Amino acid sequence: MRRVTILGATGSIGQNTLDLIARDPEAYQVEALTGSTNIDLLARDAVRLRARLAVTACEPLYRDLRDRLAGTGIEVAAGPAAVAEAAARPVDWTMNAIVGAAGLMPGLEALRHGGTLALANKETMVAAGPSVMQAARESGATILPVDSEHSAIFQALRGEDARAVERVVLTASGGAFRDWPLERLARATVEEASSHPNWAMGQRITIDSASMFNKALEMIEARELFGLVPSAIEVVVHPESLVHAVVGFRDGAMMAHLGAPDMRHAIGFALNYPDRAELPVARLDLAAIGRLTFRPPEDARYPALALARRVMEEGGLTGAAFNAAKEVALDAFLARRLGFTDMATVVTRALDRLAGDDAMPRLSSGDAVPGLGDVLEADRIARLRAGEAVAGLKG
Numbered sequence: 001m002r003r004v005t006i007l008g009a010t011g012s013i014g015q016n017t018l019d020l021i022a023r024d025p026e027a028y029q030v031e032a033l034t035g036s037t038n039i040d041l042l043a044r045d046a047v048r049l050r051a052r053l054a055v056t057a058c059e060p061l062y063r064d065l066r067d068r069l070a071g072t073g074i075e076v077a078a079g080p081a082a083v084a085e086a087a088a089r090p091v092d093w094t095m096n097a098i099v100g101a102a103g104l105m106p107g108l109e110a111l112r113h114g115g116t117l118a119l120a121n122k123e124t125m126v127a128a129g130p131s132v133m134q135a136a137r138e139s140g141a142t143i144l145p146v147d148s149e150h151s152a153i154f155q156a157l158r159g160e161d162a163r164a165v166e167r168v169v170l171t172a173s174g175g176a177f178r179d180w181p182l183e184r185l186a187r188a189t190v191e192e193a194s195s196h197p198n199w200a201m202g203q204r205i206t207i208d209s210a211s212m213f214n215k216a217l218e219m220i221e222a223r224e225l226f227g228l229v230p231s232a233i234e235v236v237v238h239p240e241s242l243v244h245a246v247v248g249f250r251d252g253a254m255m256a257h258l259g260a261p262d263m264r265h266a267i268g269f270a271l272n273y274p275d276r277a278e279l280p281v282a283r284l285d286l287a288a289i290g291r292l293t294f295r296p297p298e299d300a301r302y303p304a305l306a307l308a309r310r311v312m313e314e315g316g317l318t319g320a321a322f323n324a325a326k327e328v329a330l331d332a333f334l335a336r337r338l339g340f341t342d343m344a345t346v347v348t349r350a351l352d353r354l355a356g357d358d359a360m361p362r363l364s365s366g367d368a369v370p371g372l373g374d375v376l377e378a379d380r381i382a383r384l385r386a387g388e389a390v391a392g393l394k395g
């Protein structure tokens with residue numbers, strides 16, 4: 001029986017993970033489930049899956065969660081530190097499906113005890129890729145990417161010599177507004193941005209798909225996970241979301257990964273690795289699909305992609321700053337304090353300000369791996385600068 005922990009169990013990836021685990025209950029012992037605001041679901045799943053520990057990141061909800069689990073024998077805890085402590089409990093397999101930079105510390109805790117980390121939380125790699133990879137090397141932990149594109153790349157690279165890789169192509173659906181007239185984008189509403197053409201996902205990543213900030217994060221995630229040079233990372237718009245990524249090799253061959261737009265593919269791959277197990281996902285009928293289409297992303301529609309290139313060029317703490325500024329901009333859009341196209345403006349202004357900002361930690365030239373303290377400080381300062389940029393745009 002494998003011991004597993006699911007961080008972010010109440011979200012979209014978390015629920016897809018539990019769906020797979022619940023289909024084979026004898027195969028898994030659930031050590032911990034974590035969530036944040038949705039304690040009804042957290043409590044219900046903790047009982048259903050006989051978890052040993054249930055944790056809400058939201059401290060004020062401790063009593064409510066405790067009351068819901070009274071008499072079950074399931075341990076209860078609350079707060080960000082309790083989430084990290086849950087992640088630190090030794091298990092064979094951990095899913096990190098927390099959204100945002102909040103996933104960083106629990107993810108690092110999970111890596112420190114070894115085992116396998118199935119990583120959906122792409123923000124972790126963007127903010128602190130070198131630290132994360134170093135933590136895995138030190139403990140001998142295995143990181144398996146869950147983001148569909150990165151799982152696809154990982155699968156295409158199996159058995160290949162990494163030195164033979166010439167390029168990777170990340171496919172992008174183009175998001176909710178791929179066919180809108182450009183002049184309409186500034187008036188796009190939260191509701192309109194929260195509907196993905198192909199994937200059912202959490203609201204934040206769905207909006208990031210519409211702005212292409214999701215793909216921008218994924219470019220950086222690919223660089224960190226696979227050690228690629230930025231020029232080897234390409235993005236192509238593929239409205240059908242059936243090809244998840246393509247790897248190009250030095251002999252000109254290209255290996256594409258195809259599958260239905262269902263995250264249980266990538267989660268199931270990580271859960272069963274190195275084997276392949278039967279998964280409850282739709283099988284593609286290529287003749288019925290008929291055609292797959294591709295087109296270049298438009299710079300004017302998707303300024304986030306150029307920002308990702310800038311982040312990769314600058315390196316160091318810029319990834320942490322970029323992710324944090326993007327989170328602030330997205331919060332402001334969700335709160336109706338910013339327009340849709342203002343999000344890229346806020347992130348650009350925050351990065352511009354940070355370039356000469358005395359408050360930003362300075363890395364010494366020998367720092368190949370920025371320290372975690374510096375990463376967290378860069379995140380904090382970037383949030384301040386992005387907040388100022390939001391206020392500046394409103395005023």
Ligand SMILES: NC(=O)C1=CN([C@@H]2O[C@H](COP(=O)(O)OP(=O)(O)OC[C@H]3O[C@@H](n4cnc5c(N)ncnc54)[C@H](OP(=O)(O)O)[C@@H]3O)[C@@H](O)[C@H]2O)C=CC1
Binds near residue numbers: 007008099203263
């Ligand atoms: N959804 C998808 O198909 C894909 C997602 N990803 C990535 O996976 C991650 C999860 O995405 P998704 O499942 O869509 O997100 P959701 O918003 O659906 O779920 C997020 C999870 O994180 C929890 N959470 C929220 N804030 C905090 C916090 N501060 N501390 C601890 N836990 C918190 C939520 O708890 P609660 O709901 O109880 O408040 C929930 O369990 C993201 O990094 C995303 O980019 C990558 C590829 C595809």
Ligand SMILES: CC(=O)[C@@H](O)[C@H](O)COP(=O)(O)O
Binds near residue numbers: 172199205215263
């Ligand atoms: C399912 C998944 O991995 C998402 O990150 C997906 O890539 C989002 O779709 P976009 O291609 O629109 O960003």
Ligand SMILES: [Mn+2]
Binds near residue numbers: 147148149218
């Ligand atoms: Mn993805």
